[in-house]
Amino acid sequence: MLRVQITNRAPRLEVDFTVPPGVTALFGPSGAGKTSVLMAVAGLLRADHAVITLDGAPLARAPHRRRVAVVFQEARLFPHLSLRQNLTYGQRWAQPGGPDPGQVIDLLGLDRVLERPIGALSGGEAQRVAIGRALLSNPAVLLMDEPLSALDAPRKAEILPWLETLAETTRLPVLYVSHAMPEIARLARRMVVIDQGAQRAEGTLEDLLSDPALAPLIGLSEAGSVISAVAGPRAADGLTEVRTQGGPLYLPLTVPEGARLRLRLPAQDIILSRARPLGLSALNILQARIVQVAEAEGQALVQLAMAEDRFLARLTLRSVRALDLAPGQQIYAILKTVALSKAS
Template sequence: MLKVDVEKSLKAFHLNTRFECESSGVIALFGRSGSGKTSIVNMLAGLLTPERGEVVVKDRVLFDSSKGINVPPQERRLGYVFQEDRLFPHLTVRRNLLYGWKRAPKTERRIQLEQVVEMLGIEALLERHPGKLSGGEKQRVALGRALLANPSLLLMDEPLAALDQARKEDVLPFIERLRDEFDVPIIYVSHSMEEIVRLADTMVLISDGRVEAVGAVDDVMGRLDLRPLTGRYEAGAVLSARVSSHDNEFALTELEFGGGTLRIPLLDVPTGTLLRLRIRARDVSLALTPPADISIQNVFKATIVAIGSETGPQIDLRLEAGGAAVWARITKRALMSLKLEPGREIYAMVKAIAVDRHSLGRVTGPDRFLSGE
């Protein structure tokens, strides 16, 4: 288990955070800038000392104010990937990679240089210096250096924030492989919902130094009461679906989920692949009767199970489609004119091109997934 129960005053900001979860897979710390995410990670790493509390990683106590325990950072056996690469500029890529590996106890060097070089595709970079690398290449090397320290837990603090979208798409598959192939639990800090949905198993939602919710990503994203914190613009449903067929003529892939069939732009993945995907509430329209003669490719029957209480002109509705939760955002005028209420059966409509491809992932286990693109 991972247990964090810490308190710290930082100038005018007071952090009082407590959560427990399984120390496996990817645990995402999500919240707005200034919510305390980086401070929590720094306390895990030992770079910031809590005034009170306890930090336990896999039954190993790293900090306990009541017992006077405060393990030094270099003895915590945690890897850290920062927002900026922080590579040693005077060392080659090879020597940067081996820096942490040489400091790991010989008996615990289960991850080797050759494995990491192959996974990250950086063999051609080994004799270069960091100044000769692109931003994406630097982050791949930083990932490798942290992994070669053979840590019991890997900390990633906004590792993609300094990269543009194209470079992010280059690095994300390597983070997915790291997650799936090395069995090292990861604390992943981000304010990008796309990254969280694509990578994480568990979400810890943080606001003003406090934990507001802990749970599976789809559960936390599905809670109406957390919409002010998870973000109304990005709000939506996280669904599991299986690739059933490909339509090469029209460049579409068909997915089967609890509520029926979804068609999305063509994916290069085998049939039978289990995917996790996000459909934003703003991309779902509703009809009382089966729509006909429309361009929208995805229409499925659903039941309204909850209606939000937003004060503005729009409102969110939670739908259930064959056991799958789906969200729709409509105007209050539409809500009134259609006389929508909980228990009402309706038809949900989603454009094929509306499915969020940046957060699309493939399930590799009960709760894990990697890119399907």
């Protein structure tokens, strides 16, 4: 468990959070101070006051003794070294007992590109090498500073599955900086939200993304919740039944029956109805209860509950008035199949 307490005047930082094993996202708008927090954890920014501990023990003062590995936006590989030499570069300073290079090569799917020169790698391949280099330094903590922001959409799609595998297989505390909510929803289990250097919230992704008060800070266009689900059978037409606490959903997924899933529901793609709708092409209709209705930037955010799960719908204020929506009411949420995505 990584504990981070930082107070600094310039740049302004006021944070106090924990990072358990697995991926914790550090989220905020551009200029919020995300990278400054990472640099302070790595020892590359000397804060006015910082208490950074791992399992209760303070991290070493010198950056090179902290066992903290950083993956930056750009891969920053050494062009004069081979791919294998880039991977093993940090091992010369690593403490014994780290992962075997062969294991890391398999984990990141690099066996097919081992003989390529560095200049011939795609952006996604180069970033996977950078991640492998960080892992082979045998870190106790892994920091990732927007590792996908410099990649185009196809390269992001290429590397995301490898990051998912990394998140599922490593027991490292990983602090992952990003301002891309779909990316965070897919990789992280916890999130810390900061703005103008100050911490605004900390908690599970499910709790924070379903909180109407945080939606304006996250961005109304990005607002969208994460709910739990279990995969059911796959039909002949290619749709898989996914069981949620508000009813079944039918999605174009190929996953084993019984697999536990997390689904991202974009708030702007949810339509509400007081009565169960008939005669629609929409297959996905969930029954829920209204928890609260909040106004944000001239729009309405309706928080909905299905047993323990919470999610948001974004409507116009006129629609809220027309439907006379209020807490406690039973409601039907209509979801566009093409808008749903598997968070993990």
